[in-house]
Amino acid sequence: MCALVVAASLSVSAAACKSGASTRADDGATAAATATPVSLSTTIPAGTTLRVGDQLDFLKNLLRLSGQDTNVPYKVEYSTFIGGPPMLQAFEAGALDTGFVGSTPLIFAQAGKQGLHAVAGFQYRTGSYQLVSAPGHSDITGWASLKGKKVAYQKGTAGEAVLLQALDAAGLKLSDVDSVDIPQTQVAAALQSGSVDAGLSIEPLTSAFLAKNPTAKNVATTTALPDRSNFVIASDATLASPAKTAAEADYLTRLVKAWAYLGDHPGVYTNAIYVKLYGLTPERANEIVAATGTPTFFQLPGGIVAPQQRLADLFQSAGEIPAKIDVSEEFDSRFNQVVAKAQGQ
Missing domain, CATH: 3.40.190.10 (Periplasmic binding protein-like II)
Structure with missing residues (x-):
């Protein structure tokens, strides 16, 4: 969030996705393999730490409210940011292993030749x-x-x-x-x-x-697809580490299951975040959630490539990035099976 410059811009719908939600992007395209698929490891080495870039505790609250923050077999260290640009700076400094951003920071990261890739994606009905x-x-x-x-x-x-x-x-x-x-x-x-x-x-x-x-x-x-899509990203160093990759797979599984839990318990996130934390009325909170729609994870890269490429070309034409890029290189599909399994597929 998705991107998203405050946590609410990427917030979870009260009618969040069920465990059987689709893992295909809007046009139904099948993800191309970009790396060896990862299976959920049952053995994450002792002492493993996953450094997570969050946006105003969005991920942290998501896992806490769903109960997915318990019995974690590795240490999670959160750093919180307001928006994608400062998070990209932290990745560049080697301070993060994983995090989440919207479509735009992903484009800027690729244009800046940063060593990171999107490893999972989720989308809403409308942009934030x-x-x-x-x-x-x-x-x-x-x-x-x-x-x-x-x-x-x-x-x-x-x-x-x-x-x-x-x-x-x-x-x-x-x-x-x-x-x-x-x-x-x-x-x-x-x-x-x-x-x-x-x-x-x-x-x-x-x-x-x-x-x-x-x-x-x-x-x-x-309702443009890039505007309503968000991505879990990981550094290339993380993806090269068996221990970090195993922890990443477990963390993604917890995120997918967290949405499934919130789908089965409508109003939990809405009341805890929009009403109690942000001070909105329950009526307004429910209106926002109804407009946002049901968030769903999709297989990477799926149907995001063409609209993401169009967006990158617009940034290049506007002089915001120095040269044309091939956005298909932004996505790493090795965790697709992990996401699908967590969704019960």
Whole structure:
């Protein structure tokens, strides 16, 4: 999250995926093997540590609420971040073994020749970002109306991907808007002050902003596959280590089972995170979850390659990455069988 600059942007649906959920991406394409498939190991060497990059305790809370954080046969060390870019920096410094990001950081990692790959993917019904107008801006009615407007978003995140793809669909380019690059947590303040006309926002920040500014509007979102996909990533050093790979397989299994548990216990994550932690009303929390839809793991690379390639090409055309890349190289399918087994397939 998915990406996702706060945990809520990648949050689990109250109707989270059942153990039998599909492991194919939207177009049903079959994943190509990129490495020797990994089986869930029953022997993880003593002393193994898995260093996990989290986003505001999203993964940690997911496992805790589902009971999947117990009897772990290795040590898990969490580091929490706000968004994918700082997490990529930690990977570059060799401080992480695994983590999760959205489609955009994955593209930037490949463009920067970082030694990491996506090892699992999950997707939602809609993207996590919303196009929000500043108070009183009734002229912002959709993506096409952004031409010539000041638009706030954080570069290098899923928010920029949402904007690029939506503008492209509306026949516009990034150069057609006046981009204001600020941290995601400052977008609401920029909107409220009137220094920008519109911005890319995420929950629960969107709901909090709209509650205080009734003349502001949630104008649009997107259903593009890269915008609603998130990826568990691992460093090449981790994938080269039998001990770390075994721990990664176990950790992925726990994540898949955590979603299955939440699917069988509707409202657990919604109440614990959106209501109790973020302070939203139960009604608003349920609305968000209903819009987000059921998250499902899919086999890598599956149907993500073509839309991910289109997104990468848009970033390259906009001058955000230096050269064209082949996004099929971002994915490592060795854990596909692990994910499928955890889903009961």
